[in-house]
Amino acid sequence: MSSDLSVPAALISERMGLNFQQDRWPDLVRGLERAAASLGFDNVHTFIAHLLADRFGQREVHALASHLTIGETYFFRTPETFSMLEHRLLPELIAAQQHNSIKRLRIWSAGCATGQEAYSLAILISRLIPRRVDWEITILASDINPEALETAKAATYTQWSFRDTPSWVTNGYFTRTGDGRFLVDKAIRDMVTFRYLNLAEDCYPSMASGVSDFDLVLCRNVIMYFSREVAKQVADRLQRSVRDGGYLMVTASEGSRDFQLPSMVSGGEIVYKKAPVAHEQPAVARAPEPYARAAAQARRPAAPQRPRQSVVTGPAARPSAPAAPPARTAVTADPQRAALRLERRAFARSGNPATTATAQTRHHQPHAPKQVDPAEAAREARLLADQGNLAAALDRCEAALECNKLDPALYYLKASILHELGHQDGAEQALQSTLFLDGGFTMARVMLGAIARGQARVSESTKHFRAALTQLQDMPAGAVLPETDGLTAGEIAEMVTTLMGSESNR
Numbered sequence: 001m002s003s004d005l006s007v008p009a010a011l012i013s014e015r016m017g018l019n020f021q022q023d024r025w026p027d028l029v030r031g032l033e034r035a036a037a038s039l040g041f042d043n044v045h046t047f048i049a050h051l052l053a054d055r056f057g058q059r060e061v062h063a064l065a066s067h068l069t070i071g072e073t074y075f076f077r078t079p080e081t082f083s084m085l086e087h088r089l090l091p092e093l094i095a096a097q098q099h100n101s102i103k104r105l106r107i108w109s110a111g112c113a114t115g116q117e118a119y120s121l122a123i124l125i126s127r128l129i130p131r132r133v134d135w136e137i138t139i140l141a142s143d144i145n146p147e148a149l150e151t152a153k154a155a156t157y158t159q160w161s162f163r164d165t166p167s168w169v170t171n172g173y174f175t176r177t178g179d180g181r182f183l184v185d186k187a188i189r190d191m192v193t194f195r196y197l198n199l200a201e202d203c204y205p206s207m208a209s210g211v212s213d214f215d216l217v218l219c220r221n222v223i224m225y226f227s228r229e230v231a232k233q234v235a236d237r238l239q240r241s242v243r244d245g246g247y248l249m250v251t252a253s254e255g256s257r258d259f260q261l262p263s264m265v266s267g268g269e270i271v272y273k274k275a276p277v278a279h280e281q282p283a284v285a286r287a288p289e290p291y292a293r294a295a296a297q298a299r300r301p302a303a304p305q306r307p308r309q310s311v312v313t314g315p316a317a318r319p320s321a322p323a324a325p326p327a328r329t330a331v332t333a334d335p336q337r338a339a340l341r342l343e344r345r346a347f348a349r350s351g352n353p354a355t356t357a358t359a360q361t362r363h364h365q366p367h368a369p370k371q372v373d374p375a376e377a378a379r380e381a382r383l384l385a386d387q388g389n390l391a392a393a394l395d396r397c398e399a400a401l402e403c404n405k406l407d408p409a410l411y412y413l414k415a416s417i418l419h420e421l422g423h424q425d426g427a428e429q430a431l432q433s434t435l436f437l438d439g440g441f442t443m444a445r446v447m448l449g450a451i452a453r454g455q456a457r458v459s460e461s462t463k464h465f466r467a468a469l470t471q472l473q474d475m476p477a478g479a480v481l482p483e484t485d486g487l488t489a490g491e492i493a494e495m496v497t498t499l500m501g502s503e504s505n506r
Ligand SMILES: C[S@@+](CC[C@H](N)C(=O)[O-])C[C@H]1O[C@@H](n2cnc3c(N)ncnc32)[C@H](O)[C@@H]1O
Pocket: 016, 017, 018, 065, 069, 070, 071, 072, 073, 074, 077, 110, 111, 112, 113, 114, 117, 142, 143, 144, 145, 148, 197, 198, 199, 200, 219, 220, 221, 222, 225
């Protein structure tokens, strides 16, 4: 194929970040051909025409990711980096939690490929925190390549994955399988959650999907494959996904001026540190549990009074219309969500004085319930929560609730913020209000389960999780739950199942 591929290459860069300059077009053609075949196209030309006709959806991204990405990785890749993690960064992050009642550590392996990096991190954590009963540890591992994620979840590897790995790792954390492969021990497997996430999409940071507030983000050997423009956007979003005082790590060749945090070079990597901010709120216990948060955050672009088209909750409970059975339609495109994302992005850049000033001015105005637009107040609350400004977010949420006490999603939002603030009793009360108004609000059950689990109320958490699973199983697995910033029913069911499964290891 000798045609000009600049248009499909630009499209692929925009949707997936991947950069295919002309010298790499042979690779691009091969990938396109394979993806076309896997999707049942007669030839690559019809596939390209399909992509150009604005049919570049999730299915196409998945197929292309399987054939265009490079998934090279291995356990303890760059051993000096893992030594620094073990002896310096992780001990510091762990020590910072010692005085908190709920000790939390949140790590993200972004672009995890087949999972070796994430499992390596889990091995380190298991060494550094052998007794993890009073810890909430999240290791999220994400990738755009669904096939790689399946391999990661299967957790069996050949010798090739240990090519630069210390022997204590292979000897201590794996079981040899009959066919000579190595299976990661269950205790380590249970520490990691794998999830599809396209870094080129503006879907993070997001408290709603649990992709925010990380103590440590590793995004190594990923950005190097991205086009300039997308790399810049990804750098911005990654930095915002790190909590104050946390670290972000990329390889030396990936560091650039797009990262504005103070950095140090260590071995093959660049480590950025997000300095704690001076005006930090008084220390509160950080919120427990990844998927409580992931599943728990209400992020509704729609006005609170509008009927909800959520597959989880169905139309919103209204005084005149009791909760109807959950709608069963998957949400495939949500322009309002996209608009909200744009607004959040603008808000996130405090360089946009207009947006920030508006939100801040509104926040500082004394409550005047009659003048408050509840939809607007709820939207501001969500924006502020995404920025980590939880006190202000709670304030706006309360203002919205003052005007509309019958919207279950507002109570859910309040619960999410309180949960994030570490006020679990208040969060539970708000969740009970949510369920009182709408018994089909599955996320409220998930969050109740996670809070109970965080407090070792095992039978209670199991009860809530089971109820949530029953509702989730009635939905199409691929249905996107609008109030979770893109999580699907299948993903949430998987998370809940993982949380229930790991109960025995606590
Ligand atoms: C070379 S691997 C890096 C694995 C691991 N981080 C390491 O350093 O060993 C690059 C990974 O980035 C993933 N990737 C590429 N584009 C991505 C995107 N837009 N979003 C998420 N992951 C992406 C690829 O699928 C691949 O698994």
